[in-house]
Amino acid sequence: MIEFEDVTKRYPDGTVAVDSLSLRIPSNQITVFVGPSGCGKTTSLRMINRTIERTSGTISIDGEDINAGDPVSLRRGIGYVIQHAGLFPHKTVVDNVATVPKLLGWDKRKTRSTAMELLERVGLDPKLAERYPAQLSGGQQQRVGVARALAADPKIMLMDEPFSAVDPIVRHQLQEELLRLQRDIGKTIVFVTHDIDEAIKLGDNVAVLRVGGKLAQFAPPAELLAQPADDFVESFIGQDRGYRALTFVTAEELPLGPVPAELAVGDDGRPAGWHKDGETLPLGAVFQRGDSLRAAMDAVLTSPVGQGVCVDEAGKPVGVIDYTGLSGVLRP
Numbered sequence: 001m002i003e004f005e006d007v008t009k010r011y012p013d014g015t016v017a018v019d020s021l022s023l024r025i026p027s028n029q030i031t032v033f034v035g036p037s038g039c040g041k042t043t044s045l046r047m048i049n050r051t052i053e054r055t056s057g058t059i060s061i062d063g064e065d066i067n068a069g070d071p072v073s074l075r076r077g078i079g080y081v082i083q084h085a086g087l088f089p090h091k092t093v094v095d096n097v098a099t100v101p102k103l104l105g106w107d108k109r110k111t112r113s114t115a116m117e118l119l120e121r122v123g124l125d126p127k128l129a130e131r132y133p134a135q136l137s138g139g140q141q142q143r144v145g146v147a148r149a150l151a152a153d154p155k156i157m158l159m160d161e162p163f164s165a166v167d168p169i170v171r172h173q174l175q176e177e178l179l180r181l182q183r184d185i186g187k188t189i190v191f192v193t194h195d196i197d198e199a200i201k202l203g204d205n206v207a208v209l210r211v212g213g214k215l216a217q218f219a220p221p222a223e224l225l226a227q228p229a230d231d232f233v234e235s236f237i238g239q240d241r242g243y244r245a246l247t248f249v250t251a252e253e254l255p256l257g258p259v260p261a262e263l264a265v266g267d268d269g270r271p272a273g274w275h276k277d278g279e280t281l282p283l284g285a286v287f288q289r290g291d292s293l294r295a296a297m298d299a300v301l302t303s304p305v306g307q308g309v310c311v312d313e314a315g316k317p318v319g320v321i322d323y324t325g326l327s328g329v330l331r332p
């Protein structure tokens with residue numbers, strides 16, 4: 001656990017970037033700092049690896065004050081990923097990833113094999129290993145940045161707007177990959193973004209900061225959407241709060257109806273469309289029991305007959321839900 005206790009950062013010109021911040025960042029989860037520009041997100045993040053020193057208060061990792069040891073050894077246990085990846089332009093991809101292991105004096109073979117494994121882990125083709133950063137796309141560079149931060153197997157990863165400089169499609173892919181990676185590696189990740197949707201998607205917990213470096217709310221995303229602490233948080237979350245909250249409710253409780261005879265099923269047993277008036281209409285989206293209510297709603301809305309199909313793990317239909325069934329759950 002990383003704990004901030006009454007932490008303040010005042011820059012030499014008098015700017016208070018972070019004001020009496022107290023919060024507990026749980027281990028092995030993703031905690032996101034989010035808030036408008038200048039609210040102190042980056043400052044808060046960088047105080048954890050002491051690339052910015054706090055003015056007062058205490059930050060501890062697993063109960064130990066980070067000021068007890070020297071900053072260099074502190075940083076060895078903390079990976080750091082920034083916007084534009086911050087790669088060394090004159091080093092190849094594999095050498096970028098190997099930077100920290102080399103500093104730690106690992107032998108050459110182990111360093112290289114670890115670097116190659118990591119490239120694969122973050123979804124990069126090993127063929128790119130000998131390229132230079134300028135020969136990669138923005139999304140590929142970010143992946144290298146993540147691989148480099150993971151190279152020394154740190155317990156903690158600090159990520160400062162790592163996906164902000166790429167286009168929305170690549171950004172979505174990188175977010176999905178981070179979640180997938182995190183399921184394997186279970187690091188303590190502190191992630192900074194100004195994008196509330198990114199915060200809600202990635203965070204196990206979200207810390208919303210307001211300008212002046214004050215904590216407005218610290219909560220899991222579902223709670224943030226359901227119970228914003230005040231008007232600032234509510235307006236920062238933006239429109240469609242109720243609808244977006246459906247992402248965090250599972251379709252488990254939906255009262256499914258039997259699979260109707262009108263559902264066309266292919267040879268593989270999977271639904272293929274809807275028989276209607278001698279035609280086969282497209283199927284629309286399908287959902288599974290463990291998916292969110294939002295996914296179930298999407299299935300109903302995209303179905304040409306207003307019936308969303310629920311499928312099992314094998315993709316076979318187990319039942320359907322319609323508007324009436326949905327509304328019973330939406331308005332208990």
Ligand SMILES: Nc1ncnc2c1ncn2[C@@H]1O[C@H](COP(=O)(O)OP(=O)(O)OP(=O)(O)O)[C@@H](O)[C@H]1O
Pocket residue numbers: 011012013015016017035036037038039040041042043044194
């Ligand atoms: N070296 C510095 N000297 C003086 N003030 C600074 C310094 N660095 C940051 N600040 C100020 O501290 C406040 C918080 O900055 P910080 O970079 O932590 O915010 P942020 O939330 O990460 O912003 P952004 O989303 O725009 O990156 C801002 O008012 C900023 O101008």
